[in-house]
Amino acid sequence: MRFVDEFRDADKARALAARIAALCEPGRQYKLMEVCGGHTHTIYKHGLEDYLPESVTLVHGPGCPVCVIPMGRVDDAIHLASQPDVIMTSFGDMMRVPGSNGAFFDANARGTNIRMVYSPLDSLKIAKSNPDKRVVFMAIGFETTAPSTAMTVLRARAQGIANFSVFCNHVTIIPAIKAILDSPDLRLDGFIGPGHVSTVIGCRPYEFIAKSYGKPVVVAGFEPLDILQSIYMLMVQLHEGRSEVENQYARVVPWDGNPVALKAIGETMELRPYFEWRGLGFISHSALRMREAYAGFDAERLFEVPGVRVADPKACQCGEVLKGVLKPWECKVFGTACTPETPIGTCMVSPEGACAAYYNYGRLTRQRVPEAVSIELSRP
Amino acid sequence: MTEQRVLPAGDREQQVLDRIERARRRRPKLREERITMSHGAGGKATQTLIEAIFLEAFRNPLLEPLEDAARLPVTGDKAGGAVTMALTTDSFVVSPLFFPGGNIGDLAVNGTVNDLAVAGATPMYLSAGFILEEGFPVADLTRIAESMRDAAAVAGVAVVTGDTKVVQKGKADGCYISTAGVGAVPAGVDLGVARARPGDKVLVSGPIGDHGVTIMLARGELDIEADVVSDTAPLAGLVAGLLGAVPGVRALRDATRGGVATILNEIAKAADVGVLIAENAIPVRDPVRGAAELLGIDPLYVACEGRLVAVVAGERAEQALATLRAHPLGAQAAIIGEVTAEPVGLVTIKTAFGGTRIVDLLVGDPLPRIC
Numbered sequence: 155m156r157f158v159d160e161f162r163d164a165d166k167a168r169a170l171a172a173r174i175a176a177l178c179e180p181g182r183q184y185k186l187m188e189v190c191g192g193h194t195h196t197i198y199k200h201g202l203e204d205y206l207p208e209s210v211t212l213v214h215g216p217g218c219p220v221c222v223i224p225m226g227r228v229d230d231a232i233h234l235a236s237q238p239d240v241i242m243t244s245f246g247d248m249m250r251v252p253g254s255n256g257a258f259f260d261a262n263a264r265g266t267n268i269r270m271v272y273s274p275l276d277s278l279k280i281a282k283s284n285p286d287k288r289v290v291f292m293a294i295g296f297e298t299t300a301p302s303t304a305m306t307v308l309r310a311r312a313q314g315i316a317n318f319s320v321f322c323n324h325v326t327i328i329p330a331i332k333a334i335l336d337s338p339d340l341r342l343d344g345f346i347g348p349g350h351v352s353t354v355i356g357c358r359p360y361e362f363i364a365k366s367y368g369k370p371v372v373v374a375g376f377e378p379l380d381i382l383q384s385i386y387m388l389m390v391q392l393h394e395g396r397s398e399v400e401n402q403y404a405r406v407v408p409w410d411g412n413p414v415a416l417k418a419i420g421e422t423m424e425l426r427p428y429f430e431w432r433g434l435g436f437i438s439h440s441a442l443r444m445r446e447a448y449a450g451f452d453a454e455r456l457f458e459v460p461g462v463r464v465a466d467p468k469a470c471q472c473g474e475v476l477k478g479v480l481k482p483w484e485c486k487v488f489g490t491a492c493t494p495e496t497p498i499g500t501c502m503v504s505p506e507g508a509c510a511a512y513y514n515y516g517r518l519t520r521q522r523v524p525e526a527v528s529i530e531l532s533r534p
Numbered sequence: 535m536t537e538q539r540v541l542p543a544g545d546r547e548q549q550v551l552d553r554i555e556r557a558r559r560r561r562p563k564l565r566e567e568r569i570t571m572s573h574g575a576g577g578k579a580t581q582t583l584i585e586a587i588f589l590e591a592f593r594n595p596l597l598e599p600l601e602d603a604a605r606l607p608v609t610g611d612k613a614g615g616a617v618t619m620a621l622t623t624d625s626f627v628v629s630p631l632f633f634p635g636g637n638i639g640d641l642a643v644n645g646t647v648n649d650l651a652v653a654g655a656t657p658m659y660l661s662a663g664f665i666l667e668e669g670f671p672v673a674d675l676t677r678i679a680e681s682m683r684d685a686a687a688v689a690g691v692a693v694v695t696g697d698t699k700v701v702q703k704g705k706a707d708g709c710y711i712s713t714a715g716v717g718a719v720p721a722g723v724d725l726g727v728a729r730a731r732p733g734d735k736v737l738v739s740g741p742i743g744d745h746g747v748t749i750m751l752a753r754g755e756l757d758i759e760a761d762v763v764s765d766t767a768p769l770a771g772l773v774a775g776l777l778g779a780v781p782g783v784r785a786l787r788d789a790t791r792g793g794v795a796t797i798l799n800e801i802a803k804a805a806d807v808g809v810l811i812a813e814n815a816i817p818v819r820d821p822v823r824g825a826a827e828l829l830g831i832d833p834l835y836v837a838c839e840g841r842l843v844a845v846v847a848g849e850r851a852e853q854a855l856a857t858l859r860a861h862p863l864g865a866q867a868a869i870i871g872e873v874t875a876e877p878v879g880l881v882t883i884k885t886a887f888g889g890t891r892i893v894d895l896l897v898g899d900p901l902p903r904i905c
Contacts, residue, residue, distance in 0.1 A: 155820050158827060164888035195830075201889015246901035250572075259898075263568035270901075272756055272829075378887045483547050489554035495578055495897050496565060513554070514894045 161377030162200065170382045171205040177389040184210045185341055186388055187478050189331060190348035191218030191507065192376050198511040200378040210385065213478035214508030216330045216434065217348050219295040220251050221476070221500040221507045224432045225464035227323055228253030231292050233460050234321055234453055235266040241284060242268040242321075243277040244292040245299075247504045252497055254464045268292075274299075274306040274320075281310075281318040290453045293320045298350040300324040300442060301415035304422040307444070307451045321453040322443050325429065327351050328359050329440035333431075335367050337477050344388040346381065347373035349403040354419075356411025357399050364397045375403040422448050432500050433466060433473030472499035475508050482512040489513060555879070572898025576791030576837075579898050599726060602787065603653035605719060618719040620655035622646060625712040631674065633752040635745075635763030638711055639681035641839060644768045645790065646715040647689040651770040652786035652842055654725045654777060655717030657689060663697040663712040670708050678709065689768035691715070723777060727797075727845070729784040730805035734873040735851035737844040739772060739864040740765065741817040742794050746836035747825045758828060760821035767840030772861045779857045782847030789841050792896070794870075795834035797843045798881040799895045806878050811871030811893070813886040831900040834883075834893060845873065 178184070188194060194214045197203060203212060216222055228251055235242040235258075242258075249258045249270060258268045271277055274291050281289040293303040303320060310318045327348060334340060347360055352373045360371045370391035374384035384402045391398060401407055422445055429441030444452035453459070466472065469487045474480040482488050482501065492498040494510050501509035564586035572579035589597065596604045603622035626642045636644075643660065650657040662682065666675070686693055744765040751758055769788060777783055787797045794816075798809045818826075818833045826833045840863060846854040851869055858864030871883075881893040 155823055158823070159886075162887045164886065167888050198891060199832075200885045200887040201891045202887065204889040249901060250898070259570040259572060260566065260568065263566075263570045276755065378889075481547075483550040489550055493554075495582075514892060 158377070161375075161379045163379065166379055167205055167382055170379070170386050174205075174210065174382070174386050174389050175207045177386075177393045178207050178209050179393075182209060184343050184389070184392065185213055185478070186210065186344050186346060186385060187213040187215045187334075187342050188346040188374075188381070189215040189217040189327065190346075190350065191221065191504065192350060193346055193348070193374065193381055194218070194508055194511050196376055196378055196381055198514070202378050202381060205382060206385070210389075213342060214475070214482070214511070215345075215478060216334065216431070216476040217296065217327065217351070218501070218504055218507050219299070219325070220245075220247050220504040221472070222325060222330070222431045222434070223248075223251060223294060223323055223500065224430045225253050225466070226430070226462040228257070229255065229462040229464065230459050231321055232256075232258070232261045232266065233462070234290050234457055235261060235268050237288075237457060239287050240267070240290055241280060241287050242266065242290045242292055243271045243274075243280060244268055245294065246270045246272075248292060248294060250497075251500055251503045254462070274302050275309070278306060278310055278313070278315055278318060281315050285317060287317060288456075289318050290457075291318070291320050292323070294323045296325055296327045296348070296351045297354040297419070298348075300419050300423065301354060301412070304415075304418035307422045307448055308418060310451060311448070316450070319451050319453040319456050320444060321459075322423065324423065324442040325431070326425075326440055326442065327355070329437050330431065330434065331360075331363065333434055333437050333440075334477050335363065335369070337479070339479050340477060342369065342478060343392055344370040344372070344397075346384050346388070347371045347399070349373055349375050349380070349407060352401075352403065352407045352411070354412050354415045357401050357407065357409050358411075360399045364399050368397045370397045371399045373399070373401045373403050373407055375406065421445075430463070433470075433476045435473070467498050470499040472501045472509075475499075475501050482509040485509070570898075575896070575899040576796055577896040577898055580791075581895070599728070601653060601726060602649040603655060603715075603717075605653060620650050620653045620717045620719050621714065622649040622653070623712070623714045624649060625710065627707065627710050628749065629707055630749075630752050631678070631708055633764055634748055636766040636839075637678055637681050638709060639678035640685035641764075641766050642711040642713050643682050643685035643689060643691070643693075644766050644839060646713040647685075647691060647768040647770055648788040648790075648840070648842070650715050650717040651768070651773040652725070652788050653717075653719065654723035654773070654786070655719045656774065657691045657715055657717040657768075657770050659694045659716050660686065660691050661695045661697075661714040662693050664699070665706050665710040665712070666698065666700045667706040667708050668700060668703040675709065678711075685768065689770055720777075725783065725785050726804075727785045727787065727801045728804040730801050730807055730809075730845045730873045731784070731847075732807055732873050732875040733848040734784055734845050735848055735854075735869050736798070736801075736809060736811065736871045736873065737846060737851065737854060737858065737867055737869050738789070738794060738817065739769070739842045739844070739858050740840075740866045741819045741822065742789065742838055742841055743818060743822040743826065743833035743836035745839040746793070747822045747833075749837075750829070751825065756825075756829070758825055760825050762819060762821040762825070765838055765840040767863050769840060769842055769863065772858065772863045773842070775861055776844065776854060776857050780846065780850050780854045782850035783844060783854065784847065785845040787843045789838045789843050791837050793833070793835040793837055794841075794843055795832070795881065795893045796895060798893065801845060801873070802879050802881050805873070808874040808877045808879070809871060809881045810874050810884065811881070812884045814884075815868055815870045817866050817868050835896055835900045848872070
């Protein structure tokens with residue numbers, strides 16, 4: 155299939171793997187973080203780690219949108235959905251994220267009407283065909299999904315759809331990366347930058363990582379060869395002692411981002427002073443809320459939101475996993491109390507979550523592809 | 535944290551992995567207080583529900599294999615000839631009722647026929663119970679009944695008894711159909727996933743995921759258009775041909791809810807074997823692949839309604855493949871993998887990219903990913 159198969163070519167993968175192996179300096183360990191949950195998913199789905207030499211380790215970062223939503227916000231959302239005449243709409247992978255009293259699926263079993271949508275715009279269709287109901291969109295995600303929420307609100311206003319509002323939980327990626335970089339127990343050598351987020355914000359916002367923290371960043375696409383090539387580009391930078399922002403995903407990511415999308419976000423949303431992240435705690439200026447001018451579409455103003463705070467379960471070490479301090483299997487409850495059927499931490503909920511990905515796919519990753527490390531690098 | 539320095543990382547990781555394997559083997563516990571949609575999706579939640587509630591309540595040796603159809607020894611005539619009957623039951627709640635390639639009516643007949651066929655039985659008689667919602671158009675019901683008649687004729691079965699209930703508007707979604715089917719199992723046929731042995735090959739009878747993707751697109755929620763129709767078809771002829779021509783067929787399953795991945799996991803668990811498949815070898819139509827890529831779901835978990843998975847002794851695999859391909863419903867059959875001694879209870883896939891991963895059971899329905 156075109157535009158898919160050429161990015162999954164095993165021969166090219168072997169060649170790249172050989173180049174990566176050739177760049178490894180003896181005795182040196184390389185820890186690279188893929189920030190985005192979509193990358194984690196690709197890495198496990200295709201068995202990409204089989205191509206990496208033992209000394210290169212991938213650390214799964216905080217970029218799984220449903221994983222960073224704190225339990226209290228799930229409880230708040232279920233509270234909203236329980237109000238009279240409310241239909242809540244949500245992305246599919248949010249449906250199984252546990253709050254303190256179950257997930258959306260369980261809430262539906264108790265009587266709420268939380269529907270899965272594939273685009274926020276679908277919420278408008280539901281609002282139009284149910285004029286006597288109040289439709290609340292559970293908005294989650296990084297800058298990747300924020301523009302579509304913004305466009306939905308703009309369209310709702312243009313079309314005069316009054317029974318639609320947004321429960322805004324959009325977060326921003328840069329403060330999360332900064333929180334990780336400032337973590338004292340962190341040892342990372344470089345970042346595989348989030349490709350989808352970068353289609354919106356561009357590559358420039360990552361420059362502080364390279365300049366101030368001296369860590370190379372390569373913005374990467376989502377096919378396995380994209381990621382392997384990005385690892386290679388990071389290894390070249392490390393080998394040459396450089397730390398720069400490079401764009402592997404140039405076929406999609408413009409260096410300066412998408413001005414139309416950024417404008418739509420800026421028009422409808424503003425930064426919150428602070429927001430709680432699951433596992434990472436409160437991070438200032440790390441999330442978005444609706445602007446005053448769009449108060450009529452802001453579920454937090456239209457409804458009483460209890461503002462539930464639920465401390466992360468003590469045994470759960472999602473925070474350490476998200477920061478890359480622990481591998482999923484190093485968490486105390488991983489695989490025993492915390493499984494995909496009974497997730498304690500949200501890293502286990504979404505298939506993009508580092509723990510769920512490891513649980514579902516990762517248990518064989520230590521079988522390396524033998525050809526990968528035995529091919530000699532042919533120099534041009 | 536001092537404990538972490540005692541063992542090398544690799545050993546500690548292995549300990550955790552062993553613990554997971556033990557946990558996976560434990561009897562599942564139903565934790566939910568209410569039924570959720572996941573309990574109907576054919577994955578882990580469904581299996582847990584069946585084992586915790588129904589198997590607990592009804593436990594008997596005929597039910598325990600949890601195959602698609604129960605095999606019932608029936609005492610024969612005065613001449614003393616005992617025969618084996620197969621009995622199955624199924625319910626159909628598909629939405630929309632009409633979709634490209636079929637409707638709930640032929641789906642109900644084919645689904646019931648297939649559950650009998652993969653048990654090795656010759657399907658004979660069906661029952662059909664209808665739960666109709668007040669206000670349901672009679673013209674639609676006529677179309678459904680006519681489709682059932684046609685599908686039954688193709689499959690060589692007769693609908694010999696039935697039931698009709700009407701519920702108030704809003705208490706059902708138009709039309710639900712519940713069926714039962716009986717068939718006769720020819721002497722010498724003994725199929726079951728527990729019979730898989732290392733060295734056996736795993737085959738599928740054609741491209742996977744057509745039905746599930748067709749239904750997802752037919753719901754009209756995705757704004758995706760693709761040239762794909764349901765694969766709903768009766769498999770009795772294909773199965774009869776295979777069993778007649780090829781000795782060494784160990785097990786057959788039709789890959790409905792939960793898709794091929796779920797069947798393979800059932801094989802691995804029931805027979806205490808591993809199953810290794812090759813992504814490159816699995817036939818998937820491009821529109822199905824494309825839609826699955828867009829939605830972030832894996833065709834291995836998407837339902838088929840006219841495809842079977844066969845486990846066949848290794849030395850008979852090529853013969854089985856040729857036999858399947860000689861039938862119109864098996865023209866694109868393929869050998870997708872093999873049964874291995876290790877790792878016990880796990881399904882693994884060699885990806886087209888060249889890596890390896892586990893193909894686990896899903897908890898519930900595959901959920902589309904947001905980005």
